[in-house]
Amino acid sequence: MMLSPYPTSGERIRIGLLWLWCGLVILFLLVPILIPVPLSFNSGSFFIFPLEGISTRWYEVVLGTQRWQSAIGNSLLIALGTTLIATTLGTMTAIALADEKFPGRRIVMPLLLSPLIVPVVITAVGSYLFYARVGLASTYAGIILAHTALASPFVVVTVAASLTGFDRNLMRAAAISGAKPVTAFSRVMLPLILPGVLSGAAFAFVTSFDEVVVVQFLASANQRTMPLEMFIGLREKLSPAITAAATLMMVLSIVLLVVANLLARRGQRRPRTAA
Amino acid sequence: MSALEPSELDRPALARGRSAADADLRSVSAAIRRAEFGDRLRSLALAAPLLVLLALSFGIPIVLLLSRAVYDPTIAHALPQTSQALSGWSGSGLPDDAAFLALAADLRDNQARGTAYELAKSLNARLPGARSQVLKTVRQLEGAGGKPPLEVVKSVPFWSQPGTWTAIASGTHSVTSFYLLSALDLRWNAEGSIERVPPSQAIFLQVFLRTFLVAAAVTLATLILGFPLAYLIASAPKGLAAILIVAVLLPFWTSILVRTAAWTVLLQKFGLVNDLLLWLGFVDDRLDLMYSRIGLIIAMTHIQLPFTLLPIYSVMRTIPPSQMKAAYSLGAKPFTAFLRVYLPQVFPGVMAGCLLTFILCLGYYITPALIGGASDQLISNFIANYVNVELNWEMAAALSFILLVFTLALFGIFARILGLDRLKLV
Numbered sequence: 001m002m003l004s005p006y007p008t009s010g011e012r013i014r015i016g017l018l019w020l021w022c023g024l025v026i027l028f029l030l031v032p033i034l035i036p037v038p039l040s041f042n043s044g045s046f047f048i049f050p051l052e053g054i055s056t057r058w059y060e061v062v063l064g065t066q067r068w069q070s071a072i073g074n075s076l077l078i079a080l081g082t083t084l085i086a087t088t089l090g091t092m093t094a095i096a097l098a099d100e101k102f103p104g105r106r107i108v109m110p111l112l113l114s115p116l117i118v119p120v121v122i123t124a125v126g127s128y129l130f131y132a133r134v135g136l137a138s139t140y141a142g143i144i145l146a147h148t149a150l151a152s153p154f155v156v157v158t159v160a161a162s163l164t165g166f167d168r169n170l171m172r173a174a175a176i177s178g179a180k181p182v183t184a185f186s187r188v189m190l191p192l193i194l195p196g197v198l199s200g201a202a203f204a205f206v207t208s209f210d211e212v213v214v215v216q217f218l219a220s221a222n223q224r225t226m227p228l229e230m231f232i233g234l235r236e237k238l239s240p241a242i243t244a245a246a247t248l249m250m251v252l253s254i255v256l257l258v259v260a261n262l263l264a265r266r267g268q269r270r271p272r273t274a275a
Numbered sequence: 276m277s278a279l280e281p282s283e284l285d286r287p288a289l290a291r292g293r294s295a296a297d298a299d300l301r302s303v304s305a306a307i308r309r310a311e312f313g314d315r316l317r318s319l320a321l322a323a324p325l326l327v328l329l330a331l332s333f334g335i336p337i338v339l340l341l342s343r344a345v346y347d348p349t350i351a352h353a354l355p356q357t358s359q360a361l362s363g364w365s366g367s368g369l370p371d372d373a374a375f376l377a378l379a380a381d382l383r384d385n386q387a388r389g390t391a392y393e394l395a396k397s398l399n400a401r402l403p404g405a406r407s408q409v410l411k412t413v414r415q416l417e418g419a420g421g422k423p424p425l426e427v428v429k430s431v432p433f434w435s436q437p438g439t440w441t442a443i444a445s446g447t448h449s450v451t452s453f454y455l456l457s458a459l460d461l462r463w464n465a466e467g468s469i470e471r472v473p474p475s476q477a478i479f480l481q482v483f484l485r486t487f488l489v490a491a492a493v494t495l496a497t498l499i500l501g502f503p504l505a506y507l508i509a510s511a512p513k514g515l516a517a518i519l520i521v522a523v524l525l526p527f528w529t530s531i532l533v534r535t536a537a538w539t540v541l542l543q544k545f546g547l548v549n550d551l552l553l554w555l556g557f558v559d560d561r562l563d564l565m566y567s568r569i570g571l572i573i574a575m576t577h578i579q580l581p582f583t584l585l586p587i588y589s590v591m592r593t594i595p596p597s598q599m600k601a602a603y604s605l606g607a608k609p610f611t612a613f614l615r616v617y618l619p620q621v622f623p624g625v626m627a628g629c630l631l632t633f634i635l636c637l638g639y640y641i642t643p644a645l646i647g648g649a650s651d652q653l654i655s656n657f658i659a660n661y662v663n664v665e666l667n668w669e670m671a672a673a674l675s676f677i678l679l680v681f682t683l684a685l686f687g688i689f690a691r692i693l694g695l696d697r698l699k700l701v
Contacts (some may be wrong), residue, residue, distance in 0.1 A: 014609065022507045025500045025580075026522045032537045032577055033526050035547065039540060089325035096321035103315060108322070109635035115333050117686050119638025121655040122675045125662050126336030129343070152325055171348045181317075204506065210530030213640055216664070227532050234536055234645050244538065258530040 021134070033250065040243040058244035061271035068229060068245070073208055077227040078140060082147040082208035087201040089148075090155025095189075098163040102165055115149045120213045123150070128217040139222035146214045151207040158264055162196025195263040202260035206253045326562060341679070343672035344454050349397040350446030353380045353390055355674075358447040358685075370440055374426060378434070378443075379416060379424035386413050400667050401453055402442040403476075408433035443523065454673035479657070479674065486653045489572060490636035494583070494629050496576040501628070503586035509591035527581035535642045538574035539565065548573075566641065566648035574646050582635060583628035586697055590624030627689070627697040634685045654678050 007015075009207065025253070040059070044052035062068045096102055115123065127146045128137060136142030174184035175253065212227035219228060226245060233242045284364075337362050351358055356377035364370040385391040391413045399406035412431050419427050445453060445463070445568065458464055460477040464470045471477070508519045524536065541547050541565040549561045564570040594617065604610035640655035647653070654674060661671035689697075 010609070018503055019509060022504045022519075025504045027333055028500065028577065029522055031524050031582060033529050033534060035541060036533075036537050054436075057467075057593070085328075089328060093322045093325040096318040099314070099318045101311070101315055102318045102322070108326070110690070112325075112329070113695070115329070117634075117682065119675075119682060120656055121638065121640045121676055122337065122340065122657050122679055123333065125658060125671055125675065126340035127332070129340050129668065130289055131338035134295065145328070145332040149329055152329070158327075172638060175486055206528075206530075211530065212532050226285065227530065230532060230536060230644070231641070238539065238543075246536045248527045250533050252529055253533075254528050260526075 007181050008227040018028035035252070036246045040238060040247045041189060042240055042243075043053060045240060056233065058240045059248075060174060061241040062237075064118045068226070069242070071224050071226045071229040072220065074219075074223055075227070076142050078147060078215075078225060079205050080209040081144040081252070082151050083138070083201050083205045085144065085153050086148045086152040087197060090152040090200060090204070091159050091193075091197050092158045095154075096162060099168075100200040116153050120150075124214040127214060133136050135217055138223065140223065141213060143223065144208075145217050146218060147211055150211060150214070151204035154203035155197075155206060158200035158260075159193060159194075159196045160262065162193045162199075166192055196197045199260040199263035202256045206260075208230040210249065213234060218264040285516055331661070337679075341356060341432055343668050344458075344666065344676045345451060346449055347397070347451055347454070348449040349393060349562050351449045352444065353394040353397070354378065355449060357381050357443065360442050364440070364444060366441065366444065367554065368437065369435060370526055374424055374440075375428050375434065379428045382409070382413050382428075383416055383424075386417060387623075389496075392561065396666070398442065398446065400669060401446055405433070405439070405442070425651075452671045455676060457670065458673040458677050482652070482654055483510050483677070485651075486637055488690050489568070489575070489639075489651075490633050491651060492572050493575045493579055493636050494633045495570065497580045497583035497632050498625070498629055500576070500582050502587060502625070504590055505584050507589040510596065521549050523581050523584055526577065527585075529533075531578055531641055534578050535574060535645050538570070538577065539645055542570045542574070565646065566651070568647070568651050571643055571647040571651050574642050575636060578642065579621060579632045582633045586631065587621060588622040588629035590621050590627075594620050623693060627693045630693070634682055637682055637685075 010271070012142070019081045038051060041054050041056065042051045043055035043057060063072075097105060102108070127142070131137040131139075131142045132147070136145065169191075170188050171184050172187070174188045179187065209225075210227060212225075214230050215223075215225050216231065219225065224232070226249060230242055230249075232243050233239060233245075325348065340503065354377075357374060358670055360374040360377035361370055382391065382394075388595075389408065394410035395406040395413075398409055408431060412434070415427050415431070416424060434437055445451065453462075457472075458479050460472050460480045461469050462472050487651050504519070504523070507518050508523075511519060532591060539693070543549070544561050546564075548564060549558075552558045552559065564573075598616055599612055602616045603609070607615070637653075638655055639653055640659065642654050643653045644659075656676070658671045658674045658678070661667045661674065689695075
């Protein structure tokens with residue numbers, strides 16, 4: 001916020017206060033997420049500043065012990081499975097919905113978004129109840145299915161956004177030139193909407209990788225994911241290993257979401273109105 | 276799909292009097308219609324896999340859960356003979372001996388099938404204290420020797436209380452409003468009308484109220500913190516705005532669990548927040564911020580701040596700065612210009628941000644579970660607790676039902692007055 005060319009003293013005070021307030025708000029936003037980073041390199045066993053010394057011992061715990069290793073493995077397996085299914089099906093659905101004549105488009109879109117609206121505990125408890133009956137509780141397939149429901153809306157939204165800049169005449173041109181629909185999709189449409197698809201995939205991956213509530217209800221003891229291991233750790237006893245795990249998870253989601261947003265921006269020709 | 280609409284081809288001028296051309300034209304329109312039908316079918320086929328998967332993995336589970344709130348056949352299944360015997364009961368006083376005999380027979384059947392505990396638990400959900408009485412009666416029936424079953428049942432005073440039989444009779448109807456009413460601290464009384472449960476048994480209205488109050492406090496806090504920052508970002512030069520928006524997005528992109536973990540570290544008795552408060556001289560002694568309401572609200576405010584800020588920001592950046600300058604040059608004081616020119620235009624963004632945060636707060640689970648104390652648990656935590664600890668699915672379902680009704684109603688308002696497009700944050 002800038003001063004006008006000839007500021008009055010009232011204006012100086014107002015804008016000074018605005019800057020001060022916003023500075024404090026930014027500290028409030030950033031300090032909490034940055035705090036675990038130095039603590040994760042602490043050589044002591046407590047969360048108290050000043051640090052006793054610098055060490056990577058807590059990263060060795062997270063990356064080196066069997067418990068955390070299997071949690072990381074489970075997380076990756078579930079997130080990759082979710083990403084694969086959500087991206088494939090979400091892209092197909094977004095392409096179908098991009099057609100203005102799609103029957104019931106106005107009803108389908110809110111339905112697709114509903115997994116984001118329903119409180120996650122309800123989704124988790126409902127999945128637990130139903131999946132137990134059909135033999136999907138405590139299976140990777142069950143967790144991946146439930147995560148796909150939570151992740152696919154992001155894919156549909158990002159791919160749909162990238163399709164707004166896609167010229168459908170290209171598909172007609174491909175068809176006239178003799179390309180079969182699948183060829184036209186893979187050689188003409190996919191390369192053009194690829195940034196949107198990859199961005200949706202990154203969103204799906206992060207959604208699944210960070211998810212803890214559904215996993216808490218559906219996972220058996222040896223299917224614990226990294227967030228679930230963190231949740232349990234936070235409930236039982238606070239160990240600095242959790243700050244190391246938190247730092248790793250934070251870096252992963254921030255990197256993926258930065259990439260996802262850059263891709264989403266590239267995939268769209270028109271400038272976006274939202275941030 | 277097609278640029279040529281059939282209606283355009285059907286223009287009379289083209290078709291009039293030339294029967295051959297007319298027939299051609301008709302076959303062309305038919306072909307276009309066929310092609311469009313094929314297109315539509317292909318679109319449906321493309322969307323179908325995800326829709327089917329969502330119905331299976333999300334739709335059916337939710338419907339199944341909600342149905343548990345109003346449909347509970349456990350007692351009807353466990354007590355078939357008693358149900359039969361009670362069908363002619365007036366509902367007041369005690370039923371006749373036939374009902375007692377039928378109950379004794381049903382209890383023994385349940386014991387034989389190994390379902391006695393399930394029955395006891397289910398009856399206990401409707402009638403506190405029933406579990407031990409049922410199990411006691413079952414044991415006595417087993418070890419009765421030659422004593423007639425009627426006497427055994429009548430010797431347990433529990434079965435001669437009128438409330439017991441009212442509960443059994445209502446349990447024999449599989450469709451029940453009992454759990455939904457309980458979730459609102461209501462019940463049917465003996466006269467057949469709905470009344471409040473006695474204060475000693477009331478739990479849930481207080482929890483709903485707490486959930487709403489926490490959500491309102493967090494919404495207000497995010498607005499107070501977020502509105503000025505949104506204004507600053509919207510009016511800053513491009514480069515600075517980009518840096519500031521990253522400061523908002525970094526926490527936004529970090530998972531709720533990680534941010535909650537960070538706050539559990541910060542809010543410790545010897546954590547950074549207490550260090551800061553002591554250093555600033557605001558407090559004389561370290562506060563217990565963990566497992567407290569204020570700690571929960573601080574952490575939730577941090578998590579929700581971007582959700583409130585981003586919709587406000589996206590409206591603010593569409594407002595040209597020249598408007599405020601025009602207001603000043605027309606003689607408006609800064610405050611008047613802000614109130615009369617700026618605020619009315621950003622109001623939809625403020626509404627969108629605040630409603631979104633409020634709705635999301637109603638469903639909070641992880642943060643209250645980790646940072647809240649026993650008296651700061653929100654409605655989602657009670658739902659999880661009924662599933663994990665109490666194993667009372669019906670109560671969990673009823674609370675879910677009511678939480679979902681609130682959530683969907685608020686989202687309906689959101690979609691109605693603001694449009695679903697405002698939901699896109701990133």
